[in-house]
Amino acid sequence: MLDLAILGLLQEREFHGYEIRKRLRDDLGLFANISFGSLYPALARLEAAGAVVSSELPGPGRRSAEPVPATGSLGGELAAFRSRRDGTPRGTKRARKVYRITDLGRKQFEELLASDEPAGTDDARSFGLRLAFARHLAPPARLGLLERRRAQLAGRLAADRARVEAGSAFDSYTRSLVEHSTETTEHDISWLDRLIESERLEQQQQQQTGPVVRPDDTRPRRRDGEDHTVKGTVP
Amino acid sequence: MLDLAILGLLQEREFHGYEIRKRLRDDLGLFANISFGSLYPALARLEAAGAVVSSELPGPGRRSAEPVPATGSLGGELAAFRSRRDGTPRGTKRARKVYRITDLGRKQFEELLASDEPAGTDDARSFGLRLAFARHLAPPARLGLLERRRAQLAGRLAADRARVEAGSAFDSYTRSLVEHSTETTEHDISWLDRLIESERLEQQQQQQTGPVVRPDDTRPRRRDGEDHTVKGTVP
DNA sequence: AGGATGATATATCAACTCGATATATCGACG
């Protein structure tokens, strides 16, 4: 799961670990707080598998000028020694390891994105993650993703409603919880329906006006000018 | 987290492992699918800690003469043994281990329920679980639970909105995802507000009409006839 | 009758995630 997120981010450009965490937390909101205890092992994993390569950056700060801060003698002897050795203008922070995706990594990303990895699981995060990277999917696979999720939610809604029906055994708190869950699922489904509809529309137009898209073409396509909008809050 | 769920269920009556899983999956819907790899270790943990005790039942199914005397005590065991002796066709399943909560377990349950265990985490499940057991909380603690959750969600909403604002860098899929997340958070907050309001109202009435409730009284109270309703969908 | 499937029931394992903690550097604030 994390692998997919990391590879997806690295698709865009190079990142170092701390940055990846920030992006996942601040931009997407999924993975509210990824722990470093997951992130760094995941990066090591991916590097061992040849999906990414890392390179050490000693510390290229924004401040290009080097005021040569006289070696803070009290600090760690080892660190002082190392920084003196490599002669870099240690202007900034600590040394970072930046990770870059490889061709193999790109291939693995496509596979992860297409399959429903945490199989069968009704996991909102795994869907959200895939949707955030949906631009890297071929249009048919995109529709498939949306429809699989819709089916999942439909199943959940059925279960929710069954609970509401048989809910006479619940106290008012539990009842309210179950009812709220039902409403949320309904809201999710109507959102998905809008997504699916606009996706269908766009794909039809694409077929009529644009060139024919090979059904097995999974390479990312950049159509930056366009905007197959989905917005529009429910009235 | 699981410990709380298990102890809460066992509050009601005895259960065996498989049954606990079913209840958590079917009734509440939280913990969509608890794995046995979590459940059985958790039960072993709780038993080692003295929070529960287990007893082996060779296998009294529903098809036995006496439909499981819900005495919750040794009576069930004995009856099962007798029914096997007197030629009943051993009608039942595999031997089960039923778990019963102890006084110590009840104490641990109160503590777990009151504290916000997975501390600081914006975890919907841990809140849902506590709400499902809210009847075991003293009224002030109940309000505290709701208000802590409200504060969490308010923070989340702020983050969501910040993402929507700065969202020009997103493609339409990600944008739609973030917008939907915002709407969901808003919905959650308005639900919580209704819960809080009705809880406040009820507690005021309780103070005026009913007997004085000792603030440290955390024992479960059963007021089965009443209904401090929260229902009422948003117009 | 027999055979496959699926529900009931307990248990274990590798892989993964999380929260806490340790280490180190740097800017800012009082």
Place this chain on the structure above:
DNA sequence: CGTCGATATATCGAGTTGATATATCATCCT
């Protein structure tokens, strides 16, 4: 001038997950 908070990497224990193994019984299919 020391402490706080942000940047940055790394590791550890504990807990969760999904898969798998074992076993018994019921039910459906042939």
